[in-house]
Amino acid sequence: MNIDSIENGYVIDHIPAGKGMQIYNVLSLDKLNCQVAIITNAKSQKNDVKDIIKINELVELDLDIIAFIAPEATVNVIKDSQRIDKKLLSLPKEIKNIVKCPNPRCISNNEDIDHIFKLTDNKGTYRCLYCETMAL
Structure with missing residues (x-):
């Protein structure tokens, strides 16, 4: 399987296996006019498996929704094919x-x-x- 690298956008990583589609649906990522890749059951060093979502555009993301569904997830911000920020999530109040x-x-x-x-x-x-x- 070959999934292109992200030039500008996000990689939502460390999503518990099975939660990737829920995040995809709640964030309405199907409505975006850019490439979105969902990888399910990827091998993980921390857990046995995880889901990953790659979005190839810098769009507005609701981090509270991601944190509610998958508080252990991380959101990597990619610009010019380089990670410029790694957002650790916390549960919204x-x-x-x-x-x-x-x-x-x-x-x-x-x-x-x-x-x-x-x-x-x-x-x-x-x-x-x-x-x-x-x-x-």
Whole structure:
């Protein structure tokens, strides 16, 4: 398999195996007019396998979404085929409209309002702002 190197763009690395497509879908990377490569089940020294996403354009990325789905991921910024920055992610204090509240009685599922979850501990537990149900 041969995937070209990135001239200007991002390499999202150390994504847990199986989470790459979720990030791809939530970030709507299919809507971009540039090359996007998703590598699943790549060999990893830290873990047995990982996913990698390569985006061959410097577009706006929501790092909070990536951190919520894969907090151990890293985002390498590539310019002129050289890594100029490596962003280590941290869990966002709040997420909005990334996931829906699993509680069918929650107001966010019955009214036209945002689905907001707050980080409640340092283990990555998010709870609904309205009913305090834990995000799945």
